Amino acid sequence: MVLVVDDEVRILSALQRTLRREGYELLTAETVEQAFGILAERDVDVVMSDHKMPGMTGLQFLAQAAMQRPTARRMIITGWTEEIPEEELRRIGVCALITKPWEDWKLKATLRRALG
C-alpha cells in the first residue's frame, strides 16, 4: 500500500493514472493533516511526499511519518531544483528522491523495489 502526499491535486491525479495497473493500493493526501490521518488508520508500506508544501516541508513530514509508521519506506518527489542535502535525506531515511517531471518506468521501478 502506497501513500502519496502532494498539495497539487493534478499531480495526485496523474500518479493515480500512472500507477493504476501496478497492482497495489494507492492512497492520496493533499495535506499533511490528511496524510497523518491515513497513516494512523492504514498500514502503509511506502510514503512518497512532495517537498514544498504549505506549513511543512516533505522532509519534516517524513520525519514525523517515520514515528507513526517506522517500517514504511520513505520517498521524496519534488519539482524543487535546489538540492536537498544528502545528510538530511540519510538522517530521515529517505530511500529515493524522484524529480518532477518523472520518467514513468523509473517511478514504477522505484516503487516496486521499495515494496520489495
Next chain:
Amino acid sequence: MESARTGVPKELQRKDDGVLQNLNTALLVVDASARITSSNPPAEQILGESAAALADEPVSRWFAEGGGIELIARTLRDGERFRAVESFVTRRDGTRVPIGISWAPVVDSTGERCGAVATFQDLTGLKQLQSQVVQTEKMASIGQLAAGVAHEINNPMGFIHANLFQMAEYVTDLRRVWTGVDALRKAVGQGHAGEILDASQQLSTLIDEADVDFVLSDLSKAIRESQEGSERIRHIVQDLRDFSHHDTNERVLADVNQCLDSTASIVWPMMKHLVKLEKDYEVLPSVWGFPMQLKQVFMNLLVNAYQAIEEKVSESGGMGTIQLVTRAVEGGVSIHVTDSGNGIAGDVLDRIFDPFFTTKKVGAGTGLGLSTSYSIVKRHGGRFEVSSEEGGGATFGLFLPMGDEDEVVDPD
C-alpha cells in the same frame, strides 16, 4: 563674448582668464532679469549654442521645461541655493539633455544680489548607466526567482508529462478495442450468425479488458487537466516576459494596483507554501512614472517579505502573512507591504537602503534591491518609509505623487 549691455556688474562678466573657459563643468551666469551674461564651452555644448548666441538671451529659453525656471526664480528672488538637482535642458531643436544643476546667487560688492550662477553636468551617460544598473538588478532578482519559477513549471510539467504517457497507453487500449469492432463489422457484412456471435463475444472481452468506460472518461479528464497545466505554464512564462521588459525613458500613466498585483502574481507561486497573501486595494488615480521600475520595487519588497517569513518559519514553523495595502492619499497614492517575518534589527534598519548592504546569505541577494528601489521611488518624486521591530515583522510604505509628464526630481 562680453555682454553687449553696459552696466553689467563686473561680478557677472565673463572671466576670460582661462580658468572658467577650461573648466570641465558647464557654467552659466545670469543677471537679475535671468539673462545670460556669461557661459563657458561645456555649457555651450550642452545647450547646443555658440557663446554669441547665448549672450544676453533669457535663460528660460533652455530651461523652460522640467522645472528649471522655478529654481532660477527662487535663486534670484530669495537667494536660495540648489545643489545637484536633476532636471533637463531643452535645446532649440526640441531635444532634451538630462542634467544635474546647481544654482547659487551672485552678490555684488555692496552686498546686493545681482544675478545667479549655475554649474551643471550632462547626465546622459549617467542616466544610461543608471538604467543599466536598474535592469541588471532586475535580472538578478529574476535569477533569485528562477528556482521558484522552475518549481512552478516542473509541477504542471510533471503531470502533463505523466498524463501524455498515459493518454498514449489509453489510445493503444482503445485501438485494440477498435480491432474487435472492425472484426464484428466484417462478420456482420458476411452474415454468418456464428461468426457474428464469436466476434461480438470477442469484442465484449476486449471492452472489459480495456476498461473502456473508465478509459474514455479518464482520457477526457487527463486532457482537461493537462490543458490547465499548460495554460499555467504559459502564464508563468508570460508574466516573466512582461517583467523583464525595459521601460522607455518617457513617463507614462501607471496603474499602481496593476503593477503591484501583476508582480504579486509572479512571486506568489514561489511563496504560496509559506505565505498567506492579503490584498486590500483601493481604486487609485494613475501616477506618472515608469511602471516596469515600480514593478521592480514591488518585486524587491515582496521577495524581502517572503525571505523574512521563510527565516522566521524555518525556526517556528507554520505560515506567514503578507499584506498589500494601496490607498489614494492627498497628492498621490500610498502602498504598504507588511510581512509577519522576523523583522529588522535597529542597527540594520539604518543601513538597509545602502548599496551592497545585505544580511542575506551569499547568493540570496545582491545588496542592491532596496537601494535601487529607493532611487526608483526618488525618481518618481516619492518617499520610502520602513518600520520594523526585530522578530516582529516589517512594513515598507511608499508614497508616489501623481506627478506629471516632465516632473523634475529633487534628490533632496
